[in-house]
Amino acid sequence: MPRLTDARRELRRAQIADAAVRCFSRNGLERTSIADISAESGLSTGSIYAHYRNKADLVRGAAREMLVRRADTIGEYAAADVPPDPDELLSRLTAAIDPVHARVGVQTWSEATTDPAVRDIVTDATDRMRAMLHDCVTAWLVKVEHHEPAPARELAAPIAHRLMALYQAELLYTALRTPIEETAP
Amino acid sequence: MPRLTDARRELRRAQIADAAVRCFSRNGLERTSIADISAESGLSTGSIYAHYRNKADLVRGAAREMLVRRADTIGEYAAADVPPDPDELLSRLTAAIDPVHARVGVQTWSEATTDPAVRDIVTDATDRMRAMLHDCVTAWLVKVEHHEPAPARELAAPIAHRLMALYQAELLYTALRTPIEETAP
């Protein structure tokens, strides 16, 4: 039964999702049509439906893809050999913010206020990221500040919470203050 | 030239904007039709266009209205007789967050990533609010902590910045974690 190999299929999905993110960043979730995404991705409208059930599904897919990628970037910066102190950690995180992703990230928050599926994706990603920060801060407290592991975890929780909040605010700042880059016509 | 007196006219605009905010909170900016707003406000679609040029204009109006109201609430809580310390200030601000406004607020951020007019409304409101926090923290430093006014303002700036960030994150948290209230059918 000849169909696309799994790897190729996943590649196509990513190709579509990436194009979608670029379009979203430019025009917002609801103002980009399937036709826009098809043009940006170089595929036809019909074939998009071979990879995503419908537009809502595509939005969810793009959101998930973007959040996973962001988590990866953060993982790299956060899990350095020597755990950075919270201020340093935050500035690394903010330095890694990509304006395109910031804009779509904020749009995703908005979508999450009404679409339960997107809300779950966003809250899951947020919780996971906060957990990563928690680990990172705990490691810093233990290895650099020489706390005992058990109380360190307790101490780290509110710090991680605050880091997350400041990161989100920075994301918003970038989304609102960065000019939208044009695409070649 | 008989037309509505200014006060009455302003009342109608507010009536429409309020209905719009309720609809937005339930279904999002783009998924509420003019028909929805007309039903919620008790007016007809036609008469909405007598008060707002088009939907984008209505969205801007609703956003502005909401932000002004939020600023007023914050003003009340923030400008107490005895300036509260930053922690206390933050917890008063978060206590004053209304879930409906939180959701529409986040939706407005999203719209701001795409619509320059909304972006200006949002950034202006944000800057104004940050300035209020700055004043409040400065007053606390001077009156309670007995700093000199000049260095106090300097010291207050980053604190106000952080308060603003934490407040925005709390708004997001409320928008995502609060269940959407139904309306009677």
Added chain:
DNA sequence: TCACAAGCAGAACCATCATTCTTTTTACGG
């Protein structure tokens, strides 16, 4: 109280998509 321009209601219009259908092309397993 009156006259009339504005407000208002609701139907009608029309453009814009999401989605589906049909046909052609392509990639995979044998």
Added chain:
DNA sequence: CCGTAAAAAGAATGATGGTTCTGCTTGTGA
């Protein structure tokens, strides 16, 4: 290499929803 079934293209469809138009109604200033 080949046959086949999936994938891709692009036109067709249908619904949705913003905006406008046409009369009726109402509030306002004289």
